[in-house]
Structures are given as structure tokens and as C-alpha cells.
Amino acid sequence: MKGKTVKICITSTGTSLDSNVDPRFGRCPYFIIYDTDTDTFEAINNASRQAMGGAGIQAGQLIASKNVSAVITGNFGPNAFRVLQTAGIKTYSRVSGTVKDAIEKYRNSQLTETSAPDVTSHYGVGRSN
Amino acid sequence: MIISVASGKGGTGKTTVAVSFALAARYCQFIDYDVEAPNADIFLKPDIKNIKKVSIKQPYFLTDTGNDFSKCAEFCHYNAIAVIGSEVIFYPELCHGCGGCLLVGPEGAVREKDVVVGEVAKGFTTPGIDFLKGNLIPGSMRTTTLQNELEKMLNKSGLVIIDAPPGNSCSMVMSVKNSDYCILVTEPTPYGFNDLLISMEVLEGLKVPYGVIINRDGVGDSAIEDYCTERNIRVHLKIPNDIEIAKIYSQGGTLLDYDSSYGEKFGIILKVIERISIGEADNHN
Numbered sequence: 001m002k003g004k005t006v007k008i009c010i011t012s013t014g015t016s017l018d019s020n021v022d023p024r025f026g027r028c029p030y031f032i033i034y035d036t037d038t039d040t041f042e043a044i045n046n047a048s049r050q051a052m053g054g055a056g057i058q059a060g061q062l063i064a065s066k067n068v069s070a071v072i073t074g075n076f077g078p079n080a081f082r083v084l085q086t087a088g089i090k091t092y093s094r095v096s097g098t099v100k101d102a103i104e105k106y107r108n109s110q111l112t113e114t115s116a117p118d119v120t121s122h123y124g125v126g127r128s129n
Numbered sequence: 130m131i132i133s134v135a136s137g138k139g140g141t142g143k144t145t146v147a148v149s150f151a152l153a154a155r156y157c158q159f160i161d162y163d164v165e166a167p168n169a170d171i172f173l174k175p176d177i178k179n180i181k182k183v184s185i186k187q188p189y190f191l192t193d194t195g196n197d198f199s200k201c202a203e204f205c206h207y208n209a210i211a212v213i214g215s216e217v218i219f220y221p222e223l224c225h226g227c228g229g230c231l232l233v234g235p236e237g238a239v240r241e242k243d244v245v246v247g248e249v250a251k252g253f254t255t256p257g258i259d260f261l262k263g264n265l266i267p268g269s270m271r272t273t274t275l276q277n278e279l280e281k282m283l284n285k286s287g288l289v290i291i292d293a294p295p296g297n298s299c300s301m302v303m304s305v306k307n308s309d310y311c312i313l314v315t316e317p318t319p320y321g322f323n324d325l326l327i328s329m330e331v332l333e334g335l336k337v338p339y340g341v342i343i344n345r346d347g348v349g350d351s352a353i354e355d356y357c358t359e360r361n362i363r364v365h366l367k368i369p370n371d372i373e374i375a376k377i378y379s380q381g382g383t384l385l386d387y388d389s390s391y392g393e394k395f396g397i398i399l400k401v402i403e404r405i406s407i408g409e410a411d412n413h414n
Contacts, residue, residue: 083218
């Protein structure tokens, strides 16, 4: 990894900053990768959401490869949590509202880091908003 | 001849029916394919003499070799492997033991070890019932591995009665796919009906002929019977909704203990199935 990363990842129900934060990490529809330096973002389709099992593991590796420093979501499962911890990515959970609001809260240091998984495996299976 | 007893909905009386078949036949092989929760032994009371451990191959990764294992993670269809830089995280509960990571990973740096997932138990019940069951270790996902082991021990020379696990997923398919005939046990409720239709679809896909036994007759409605009559699907038997049956069951008793005429009734069904499978009778009402 080169330099200090300024990118963060937010799980999202849609592709814009007005979309809501998706409560699931592994099975959210989109990941918003937001660059806090340039204020630009890209929305990545989460192909892992259709995985039979291990969606969080696959998604965790994808996010780790995007060189982000933090992930903001509703809930982390144990498997995804382990991947993100190993990758040294900060984890923020129990976040709801719009993606835009979540980014603001992050900037203002209003989010507290998560130290443990929030839900058990398969929590996100079959759930939708 | 292999006869399996299955049911989409749980708790309709698969084991009650399968045990009745075995007791009526007197001489057969009985296999409890519900390796996640085997219970037929409670009723058949076999003398278990032989227990064999069943294990699967599981990979481990020699990360101190400095190799790149990312190909293993990319390959794994079940997402059992995560590779973050030089670290490998392995999730054994997701691994299916296919060995793919050994083939695509750095040569010699991915190894395999044996991990026990359960056991197969063999026993005997008088006068002539060879009993078999599998016990999956709680938490293990390797249901079909254990069922494969049971399949190897199938004795096709005589009558085989298979007690399938509930549902219509892989473990049910494993239990019924080799059958000459399948008995679908159901109860006359909307839930029973819904899951019965799914089971029928599975059996039609597998081209396994089937008939129906309705348990707890008297509750619910006549939708299942009407459906079977309309489609020419044979209803072999209706077992009444009688609390006495439940009482006897809860003490490890069988349908034959409730009413000894069930021995004869199930004997007749066996003969009917035999005639259907050799083509002497049509498989409908």
C-alpha cells in the first residue's frame, strides 16, 4: 500500500450519496468508495451478495483490495470482521441514515470504532430493506 | 429393492412410517439417512456393534514459505479462504474438501489433513433388520459426506428402507436418488401440502416413482387427498390423528405397538410397491 489512504467504504442501498447505509456488510447491494481528500466516489456493485455462503469473506477481500482505511455499515458478521481486522481496516457499525450523513459523521469523528462482530454468520442472508 | 421415506415438512411421521415398514418386512436393511438428527434407533433399538469414524480432507497453508496464496482464495467457490497480503484465513465450516486450493495454489505449500466429521454406526435388530445410521458432529456442514459413506454400505440384494431427513435439499436428494420407490409422508394441513408439492417436484426430476401416506388424518382439510385423486397419485394409507399414537411414540413405541394390524397394513403396502416396481401394477389409485 502506498501512502496514507484517504478512502473509506460505506455499504449502500444505492449508487448515490443520498442512498441509505445498508445494514448488511457482506450482502449489501453496493459499496460506496469515498475519497475524503478529493470528495469523489465510486459505487461498486457487490457481486458477493449472491454468494451461497461466505459473502462477507469475499466482500471483505474486495474491500481490502480497494485500499480503504475504514468501513462504515450497519452490522458486521464474524467472518467479514476477521478479514477486515486482518487487513488493518477500521470498522464502524450500527450506522444508519444516508451515506452522505455517515460520511459527515465520520469526518466529525462522531463514529465509534467497532471492536467485535455485531451479528452471527448468515445474518444478512435473505434480508432486504 | 430400495424404498425411501421422505417428507418436505418436518415432523409428519417419516420415522414412524419407515420403522413400520422395517417391522412389517422383518428382514431388511434399515438406514437412517438423517445424519443431523438420527432417531430411528430409539424405536428399532438395534444392538450397535460397529462404529466407524468418517473424515474429510481439509487444507492448511504453509504461510511461512512466503508464497502467494491469493489464487486459492480466488478459486474457492465456497469462500472458505481469505488471503490478505501474506496472511491466509481459513474458514473450515465453509470448506467442502474439494482439494482445488491444492491444485491452484503454490506447489507444496498447501497441504491436507484428515478431519473427523462424524461416524457411521452399524447394528442389528431381531429378527433380521440390519441397522445403519450416521452421526454428524454438531456444527459440521458435511451432511452429504456422511450420507455418501452410508450409500457405500447399501445392500441392494434385499429390501432396503431409507429414513430420509426432512426437507427437499441436498441431504433429501441424497437419500431418495437411488430408490426404486419413495413414500412421501405428509399431514393434511396447508403447510404439509405446500412442502409435499415441492417433494413431488424433486422426485419427478429424479424420476423416482412415489406414493403418499397421510398422517394425522382428521386434522386440517382434504386438499391433499383431492389433489392426489385428481392426479392419480396413490395414497397408500391414512394414519389417524390419535393422541395414543403420540403417547406410545414418546415412550419409544411404534405404530405396531399402538395397533398390531399396522404390521399387516404395511406388509400389504410393501407388496403393492413391489408390484409397481416390477411393472405388474400401475402407480396410481
